[in-house]
Amino acid sequence: MASRSSYGLFWPMNAPILSILLSMMLLCLSVSAQAGVNLNAKVWAAVAYINHGEKTPTFGGLDNILTPTGARQMWRQGSAFRHRYLGSRNSTTFSNSTGNTKIQGIATDAINNDQLTVLSQTDEWVSGGAMAFLQGLYPPSPNSFNSFAGGRQVAQDLLVSPELTDYPLGGYQYPNIETLPPSDPSSVVIQGSAQCWAWDSNVRAIKLDDPMGRFRSTQSFYKSLFATPPLKGTIPNASVNYWNAYDIYEYVNYMNTHNATVTAGLGFANQTIDILRANAFELERTKNGDILKDNPTFTYNNVSTIAGQTLAMQIASSLSATSIGVGTPLTLMFGSHEPMLAFFSLIGLYTEDNLLSGPFSTLPNPGSAMIFELIGSNPGDVESMPSPQDFMLRFSYRANADLGEPFSAYPLTSMGFESQMIPYTSFLAQLQNFTQDSVQWCTTCIAVFAPWCNIGAGESPSDPPSDSASCSLSPALGGLIGAMVTLAVALLAVGVLHWFGFVTFSRRSKPGVRSGSPGGFRGSDKRAGDADVTVTDRGVQHERVGSWELRGGSGEAPTESADVATLNLNRTLDDDEISLTGVQPVKIHETF
DSSP states (O other): OOOSGGGTTOOOOOHHHHHHHHHHHHHHHHHHHHHTSOTTOEEEEEEEEEEOOOBOOSTTSOOOOBOHHHHHHHHHHHHHHIIIIIOOOSOOTTTOOOSSOOBTTOOSSSOOGGGEEEEEESSHHHHHHHHHHHHHHSOOOTTOOOGGGTGGGGGEETTTEEEEOOOHHHHOOOOOOEEEOTTSGGGGGTOTTTTOHHHHHHHHHHHHHOTTOHHHHHHHHHHHHTTSTTTTTSSOGGGOSGGGHHHHHHHHHHHHHHOHHHHHHOTTHHHHHHHHHHHHHHHHHHHHSSTTTTOTTSOOOGGGGHHHHHHHHHHHHHHHHHHTTOSOSEEEEEEOHHHHHHHHHHTTOOOHHHHHSSGGGSOOOTTOEEEEEEEEOOSSOTTSOOOGGGOEEEEEEEOOOOTTOOOEEOOOGGGTOOSSEEEHHHHHHHHTTSOOOHHHHHHHHTOTTOTTSOOOTTOOTTSOOOGGGGGSOOHHHHHHHHHHHHHHHHHHHHHHHHHTTSOOOOOOOOOSSOOSSOOTTTGGGOOTTOOOOOBOTTOOBOOOOSSGGGGTTOOOOOOOOTTOOOOOOOOSBOTTSOBOTTOOOOOOOOOO
16 A cells, blocks of 8 residues: 555545545535525526417417416426515425525515516417416415505405405416517517527528528438327428428327327437427527527628527616616516526536536426526615625526425536626626617518618618618508608699690589488488488488487487478387387306
8 A cells, every 4th residue: 555655645545435535625615615605695686588388389289378288387487486586485395495585575466566567479489388377476366455555454344344355366476477479679689689680591591501501411310200100290301301200299299299190100209309309409500599600601690699699788777777776676578498508508508518417408388487586685784785896696497387396506617707606797898798679680681571760661681771771761651651752743634634625624503402322321222211301492401300310219200390291100119120218237246
């Protein structure tokens, strides 16, 4: 056995002992690091982006809706957020979370919409999932009322009963969810690639060049998969290829889960779906990430990450507003996987190690959520909000909505941060390197189809944005000017023709009695018994008194007047041949 002197301060030992000692050293380092952390630090705000739950597939001819499974995924994720950020109970059943993570000052039982910012895409499966999430975050709570709205007083109706009037469905809570249609400039924060012509153009270039050769190398796999039952004929042959990798994966995975024939007949189902998912992840990263950045055969365009750039702007804005006390403590954004993939690329989470295994090695699961937590303490007053420079930031990812799934924190090493706790102001400075607001988005995307973008009418999508675009006329003003010019030209032409005698003007004499189609209130629908206004030979127009509408349905004959044709309209039926005599008015039927 070698002596200690021959090896200096260290000596060799077997692997188990070394492993134990290293574990003890790491534990000591962890304890010492925690000793330097302010134990009074609290969570003051959280900003989250949540992927939608399971939906019916795009392929297959089904209506695209949120499935019951998808709704439950979103509800479970909302319940996990409730346990972590609302501090409703010390339970790890849903979120497997520990520590002081309750957001300071946020309502626990009765929802206060002034404390929430909830943004959603307008797609039914997204907005419906947002509602399911909020049902988990703020479930029905009997006799729970917003204290800032008067508390229990708002539920009192002393003129009816001394008892409290609760909300329906056992105290159902009503969240304020703001859906952002594509016509809204704010929509780019959660769907930055929609209506982005430059992004669409980049995707077309990828399909045309096939820089990684994936279309050719996977074609036989896709064709064979749909050449035999149970999938034969379910998707048009022209769509069975790599460029539809995500939609094909979504379809096959859904059918294998919900269709008994496919479940029983799909051979090697797990392996097949794993391949489909891997192909879908690769293609979606190619379209929404920087996977082609170093490809020598393709000219990379960072417009591919546009959805992440606009999402980053909303994250920065929400955190900034809350850090100075003017924002909401909880911001929730609901959308699809594209912004998540783009944002993960921008903050460097797709490292070589992360792509080998773990949650960043595959597509975001239905209901998955990424969260930024604003953490800190005020040295002078532990109950007061810290100043912005005293805040720290923690990035967490909950990879799915399964029971017991943890909120896992990750260091953003590619952004220069080695610790899970990041100085907030430093993170914000890094984030602003690639953020884009809706105005910048218009220029980057050459967004000729976005109604709020000031793109000149004469420009085509292939043209770069010109400096004169900001001086172009709006469509409404341009249309008005065009109409005025057209009218002026037409009047000038008529005047010239009149001058040369080609056009003459004369007043047409009015006949003694108007004939032709019946006029008046009913026009061509006037009935034989419905006397109308009559114009006499003297051209005097009299008030209409013969129609039933103007007699209030009295059934009495009108008083005759000179030159007014009248009929005996004494009748007990109204004009729709339905008797109203003796009928009682409609009464309200109350069931509660």
